[in-house]
Amino acid sequence: MKLQLLDLKAQYETIKEEIKEAVINTIESGHYILGPQVKKLEEDIAKYCGVKHGIGVANGTDALVLTLKAFGIGEGDEVITTPFTFFASAETVSQVGATPVFVDVRPDTYCIDADKIEEKITSRTKAIIAVHIFGQMCDMDKIMDIANRHKLIVIEDACQAIGAEYKGKKAGSIGHAACFSFFPTKNLGGYGDGGMVVTNDDEIAQKIRMLRFHGSKIKYYHDMIGYNSRLDEIQAAILNVKFKYIDEWNNARKEKAHVYNELLRGTKCVTPYEDSKCKHIYHLYILQHENREELLKYLNENGVATGIYYPVPLHLQNVYKNLGYNEGDLPVSEMLSKRTFAIPLYPEITFDQQKYVADLIKKFDNN
Ligand SMILES: *Cc1c(COP(=O)(O)O)cnc(C)c1O
Numbered sequence: 001m002k003l004q005l006l007d008l009k010a011q012y013e014t015i016k017e018e019i020k021e022a023v024i025n026t027i028e029s030g031h032y033i034l035g036p037q038v039k040k041l042e043e044d045i046a047k048y049c050g051v052k053h054g055i056g057v058a059n060g061t062d063a064l065v066l067t068l069k070a071f072g073i074g075e076g077d078e079v080i081t082t083p084f085t086f087f088a089s090a091e092t093v094s095q096v097g098a099t100p101v102f103v104d105v106r107p108d109t110y111c112i113d114a115d116k117i118e119e120k121i122t123s124r125t126k127a128i129i130a131v132h133i134f135g136q137m138c139d140m141d142k143i144m145d146i147a148n149r150h151k152l153i154v155i156e157d158a159c160q161a162i163g164a165e166y167k168g169k170k171a172g173s174i175g176h177a178a179c180f181s182f183f184p185t186k187n188l189g190g191y192g193d194g195g196m197v198v199t200n201d202d203e204i205a206q207k208i209r210m211l212r213f214h215g216s217k218i219k220y221y222h223d224m225i226g227y228n229s230r231l232d233e234i235q236a237a238i239l240n241v242k243f244k245y246i247d248e249w250n251n252a253r254k255e256k257a258h259v260y261n262e263l264l265r266g267t268k269c270v271t272p273y274e275d276s277k278c279k280h281i282y283h284l285y286i287l288q289h290e291n292r293e294e295l296l297k298y299l300n301e302n303g304v305a306t307g308i309y310y311p312v313p314l315h316l317q318n319v320y321k322n323l324g325y326n327e328g329d330l331p332v333s334e335m336l337s338k339r340t341f342a343i344p345l346y347p348e349i350t351f352d353q354q355k356y357v358a359d360l361i362k363k364f365d366n367n
Helices: 008-029 036-049 060-070 088-095 140-150 202-211 233-243 246-263 292-301 318-323 331-339 351-366
Strands: 053-057 078-081 099-102 125-131 153-157 177-181 195-199 216-218 285-288 340-343
Touching: 008 036, 008 233, 036 053, 036 195, 036 233, 053 060, 053 202, 060 088, 060 153, 060 177, 060 195, 060 202, 078 088, 088 099, 088 125, 099 318, 125 140, 140 153, 195 202, 202 216, 246 285, 246 351, 292 340, 292 351, 331 340
Parallel strands: 078 099, 078 125, 125 153, 153 177
Antiparallel strands: 053 195, 177 195, 285 340
């Protein structure tokens, strides 16, 4: 048996005709930039999240950059986030000229440890980027409370968490703004790059609309230095088709994650923890194992693809040497980076495929 981490072709097979029609219709419509497909997706995702505005942008990274810019974050400012995430969560802070300040994650949810945020707040701190890692939301009550007391902006990095919930509220609806990615492997993925910012703040929404379009409200009249960062109309047409299935797909991921939990009972793997306040949408199914490298080698040799998320915590990345962190500073993230990995999970995976993976892990543990 051969298993990919994610089988995008299997998903395409289930929606092929709709996708072809949507793409061809868009090409034939003659609207290629910020047309009706982008507008529809913006409205539908804003409504889904329960917020006023959705602004389609070129990718999730730009969603973060434009949001930081819109809130006026830049040179001299500090932004708190975690080191156990995709690089863009911190890279974007650096891109706007601010400094990322890393707070360790919780050993169970892998999200920011809210109890460790306040000790890192200084007079320069402007924002917290709360990363809903692997599809489970951060402890938003605690984060919003800290932010309110210290007058900080909260940006949800919801790139891995569209449809996830915290106390019944959707990812993207709690912070001052939130960022989504439609990178092909995300739970709502296009066939190329894409992203979106959602917010209830009229002024921020307006600024992001301008920033994505060369700082312009009216074509050829420029009020600020902006970017060319728009969600592509053809990608939006594809995403409008896929968005109809997002709950179905997220629920299937969750069910299949629970199947793995059962199958892996009694192995040496630490299975994912679900916070009872949250709906986890399993962007990735992440395990911990004390002998990760050998186990992954064994799985790969037997046709099972795996992924390491994330092998180097951001505070120990070469590019951030200047920030002055040392090994041991953020021990939970460092421990996780040595132990965590993903096994194949997607809505279309079959029980037999999951059993094959689990049986291999059992065999490995018993040898
Ligand atoms: C994917 C991702 C991003 C960046 O999104 P792109 O669309 O690839 O630019 C940012 N943050 C997190 C947590 C992500 O997983």
